[in-house]
Amino acid sequence: MSRLRVVVGTLSIALGAAASMSGCEREQRRFDAPPVSRDGLASVQLGPTRAGPPASGASDPASAAASSTVADAGPSASASAVLGARNHDRNAFDVAQGKRLYRWFNCNGCHAAGGGSIGPALMDDQWRYGHEPPQIVATILQGRPNGMPSFAGRISTEQAAQLAAYVRSMSGQVREDVAPSRSDGLSTGAPELRRDRETPKLAGTP
Amino acid sequence: MKRRCRALAIALAAALPLAAFAAPDMTDAAGPQAAHILQLWRVTVLVCSAVFAAVLVALLWAVWRAPRGGADAPADVSGLMHGEPGPRRSVVLAVGVSSVLLLSLLLASVTTDRALAHLVLRDAIHIELTAHQWWWSARYDDPQPSRMFTTANELHIPVGRPVILTLNASDVIHSLWVPQLAGKKDLIPGRSATLTWRADRAGTYRGQCAEFCGAQHAWMALSVSADPPDQYEAWAAQQRAAAATPSESRTLRGQQVFLGASCVMCHNVSGTDAGAQHGPDLSHVGSRRTLAAGALPNDDAHLAAWITNPQAHKPGVNMPGTAFAPDDLQALVAYLRSLR
Amino acid sequence: MTLLKSQHEAMRQRERAQQWVRHDSAALDVADLPSFAFSHRSVMWWATAGMMAIEGVVFALAVMTYFYLRSHSAAWPMGGRPPDLRWGTLNTLILLASLLPNQWTKRAAEQLDLGKVRIGLLLCLAFGIAFIIVRGFEFTALNCRWDDNAYGSIVWTLLGLHTLHLVTDVLDTGVLSALMLTELPDGRRFVDISENALYWYFVVLTWLPLYAVVYWAPRSV
């Protein structure tokens, strides 16, 4: 990114042992994330694992139009391309940002702290619409029946990927050294990094 | 030299739209508290400079007058056999003088403390200031709840009237410091602090977060404009009014774009559906001088650039970038700029 | 009277040390000085004293943190019952009882009596292991988890810190016992045993205030 940073990098690496490089990826602060183009959101065809009806509960005409074009197209390479380029599951900053957005966007309004209330529980091993990152991003952006609103246009793909990474850490899918620890609020049980890894199973009928 | 530097600074400030503030210099006191502190500052600098000069003179004189001797010169151990009344008397005298000076400085400090604590607080303005990671939100309290209003990053206060700030932090520790008005006070999560100001001279005073609070600690400025009372009342009335409803088609389209995009997830514009509190209140963003807590000047070009890619201007900020279609972007910028 | 006796003892030792030092011409001959000494005359005592000072400050600061956090919270213990007294009190009794074999071993070491020392060390080891086992039950009876709230955190930390010191000293006693049972010890080993006994006094003495803080402070007003 800048000439001097390269000089400092080579100097420090000469000092440090060539330890495993997993540390680098976990600690990346991706401040230079390229803005996802507004109309680019519409072109991200994310198909759900199971053909569900387009989200009905969209509260706003503009986003309904966007999500309808999204829902009926099949899964395409560009979705995983957008996500695959940066594996949010292995970046501590992304998972921590996801945890903050989970509170900011009021996901805990329906999903509580992961235990579920109106919305389904997220910390257990029951998954209706898939537990892989692209599938969770699709669930967030398209919305799901029985009340999950579509956030396409409202939440950028980058933020959705961060939220998906955090949701996965709730059930221990994220590595222990990447998962977030406790938050500075009332204690909601064991912090994510201390939860054992659940083996995700397909839940019952949608 | 200091006078010339300040003149140069002001000239520079006028030239650049960004830093439209006078240098936040603690010696340019604009309120009683900064004045009290400045007075103590000058007394202390005087005393300390005198002591420093005395010690240096004593040292240089000692080094100048003492005879020279090589490593082979015999060491004079007479001091171990019998006492040395001469040097003892001067050392005891010097230590005594130092102790008396320190005591006097202590008394000066305590009297200044009392003076700061006794600022008259009759008919004060009450502001609840909350610090977030890298911007300030301020709520002007009022006995009538309907007259309360919220703004961000820029405060206006009437000249001559005291201001009582209740300080809270929502995430990490920050510290509010406006050198020309008063000393700093930390905003600590889980604790509430109070700070009192009074500006006796009209002007815009730059404040800054003074406690390291993360990636963008450098761009967390706050500007305090001390206005004559009538000009303040006009500003406050304007802030209390709901956001301007768009009149012509471009700003109406801009509002549609605003409500359809991710802005509503974090920002609040009174009078519309957007009511989130995680970002600065945009109801009157058009009337502010800078964007992003002092990082960018508030004009069309910078606003458009900021919306498209905030990370380029303030890397690490929590605002996501959204690349609108060019005409959508123009409409959105026009709408936001219209929110006077 | 006993104080006077120990002063008298120290003076007698000093005189004996002096008489072995002969002055003749340029040199001071120290060949006949003893090759080890007990209590603060030994170098090992100062290491033990240093460790005790450091760990004493850690305990003091941890107790201060306990009352600092208590002063900041409305209810204490925060949303829970104070720890059950059963195991804690039993452990305190065991610890006080362990002072007897400890003192017995210390005096045996200072009399260089290998037989008694071997028995004493095994006794101390038994008491230590018993204390660790009961400490295990104590942790179950704290009625809070370390990640429940600040109260749980500081209570577990206080108990954990003391357990750390307990385990390290029991291991030390274990290694010393193994050494004394298998090897023919020289004088310095007896000094090590005497200092290890001194450190056990420290483990006991720091437990008493911690016991009061962990078990009785939440019950007080």
Add this chain to the structure above:
Amino acid sequence: MSRLSEPAQAALRRDPELTRRNAVPPSAADRAALEATWRDPPGLVGWLSAVNHKAIGLRFIVTAFGFFAAGGLLAALMRVQLARPNSTLIGPDLYNQVFTMHGTTMMFLFAVPVMQAMATYLVPLMLGARSIAFPRMNAFAYWIYLFGGLMLYGAFALNIGPDAGWFAYVPLAGPDYSPGKRVDFWAQMITFTELSGLLSAIILVTTIFKLRAVGMSLNRLPLFAWAMLVTSFMVMFAMPAVMLASTALIMDRLIGTHFYNPGDGGDALLWQHLFWFFGHPEVYFIFIPGLGFMSAIIATFARRPIFGYSAMVLALIATAFLSFGLWVHHMFATNLPELGKGFFTAMSLMIAIPSAVQIFCWIATLWTGRLNLKTPLLFALGFFAILVLGGLTGVMLGMVPLDLQVHDSYFVVAHLHYVLIGGAVFPLLGAVYYWFPKFSGRLMSERLGRWNFWLLFVGFNVAFFPMHLLGMRGMPRRVYTYPSGLGWDTPNLIATIGAVTIALSMLVLLFNLARSLRHGTPAGANPWGAGTLEWATASPPPAANFDALPVVHGREPLWQPWPQPTQVRGLAVRQREVLVTTVLDAQPDHRLVFPEPSIWPFVSALATTVLFIGSIFTPWAVVWGAIPVGIALSLWFWPKPGETERELMLEKSP
């Protein structure tokens, strides 16, 4: 003798030399035997098992100055970034890591350890002792310190460098606002350096109290030894605070405890109280050894003992006690009660008095002395100019109203560099020039020394004096860049020019050190004509320091007549036997055989490092890591075959 086993008695009959004692005046055979006994074993394993206090001391000093260079490079990087406003040379993320690493390196990896390193080398020589107390524990302390520093810089190289400041205030350094392992590595580095610091403190206190030469009563102890004694006691009572605080922080971050969670019973100021209760005494650990160096240098180069010995000792002790009572002056801007802050203002002003006593005593010494204006004295004079200014700005910062204006501004950056570089680095460089002949047997070049001094003195003032102005103009600390037009641009540029000058002076020092190692004029035992015992032995000193331990009869043994008896006779030469003396009057108490070089301190340090680093990634590492540590420590303690027999040959019960 009676408890000697059969094989041991046979060994003794074969080689009666095993219990031969040294004679006075020391014979050539004695000298050769002592060298063979006290020398560290050769080869790599021998190098790793070295326990000689001079070998460990030199490694400690070189490692500490290595970290000093690394910290200096980071500082140069910061100054280049801050030279111009709105600079994008370094982004905020890297800058936050750089300034945190600079602070952490200078405070934890350089300033405190280098003073203990110099003491590890010099104190035994100054006391007329054969070795430092607990030599293997001393080696362990060095290895732990080295591994801690390497861990931190390894993390920095992998972009896991801490980025929450060297003080790591929570909640920013807490689990919610510092994701990843960066602050964990910082907190664990604290555990490494504090463990090393505490062990060194115990070692130094025991050495100074129990291993002094016969006759060196406490009122004949050199002032540098007094400074290290006082510093070691402060270390023992202050460092536990930061160990408790950093352990609580790492538990908050890894197992979810709530010490600093404002939402669930914790408190953000708890960290500040615990950290600064350690923090302020820490800056005095750095400053008081500097005072010790000053007393040693000024006495030798003014050709007379320091004026007012007892006043100086009492001033050191007073500074130590007072330094525990003023930590809240770092927290004047918080919402603590105002009356409380007033007490801490009074304490902060009062601590200036003992320092004033010392400065006036030194000036009186210079006034009545005969000056030998060599480089060490130049650095001592540089100390006066810079430290006194730093101390006076410290008095200003101690007053609540003034601190509220300039706290966490560049005024404080100027103050801390004036007292730390002026108060500790200048005397330290003077000490390097002063004792380099003793370390290496060669003098450093005077010409290069003057260049080094004047470049540093001018560069320092050009770099840090403008920062007072920056602080008064409202520039806060720890900002990766700043807007133009606020009056901050020119002073920042001047400061960067000063920083470059300081870098130049450090290069001159490096060149002087490298050149003098080979081409320096050979220095005899006492090139400066000094009075303390370390100058009574050869340069560099033999493995056993003294062929026969000296008997001391005065405060400056080499300057005062040396009555009978002059040396000690009767210590074994074929075994590592030292003379333990009483605490107050240093009368002979008993002979003690010290441990042989052993690989176990190095192995134990490795095992402890694995435990500490493992515990960052999983709490279970604490449990499983403890087993190898326990084994290594037990084998370290276990006597080697034949060791007990050899000791029994010399045994005599009290």
